[in-house]
Amino acid sequence: MITNELAWFKSSHSSAQNDSCIEVAVAEEAVHVRDSKDLTQPPFAVGRDGWARFVRHVARG
Structure with a gap:
C-alpha cells in the first residue's frame, strides 16, 4: 500500500x-x-492484532 493514500490522524491528546x-x-x-x-x-506498519495488543496494554496503564 502506498502510505500517502492513507487517511492519517493524530490522537485527540496531541x-x-x-x-x-x-x-x-x-x-x-x-x-x-x-x-x-x-x-x-x-x-x-504493525499487524492489526499486534496493534490491538499494544492498545490494550497502554489502556491498562
Missing part, C-alpha cells in the same frame, strides 16, 4: 505545542504509524 506526536492510519491489513513532526522518516 496538541500543536507537543513535539512527541505520532499519526496512525488504519488499513485492512495493518496499522501504519509515522512521526508527525518528521515526515521525512518512513512510516512503519
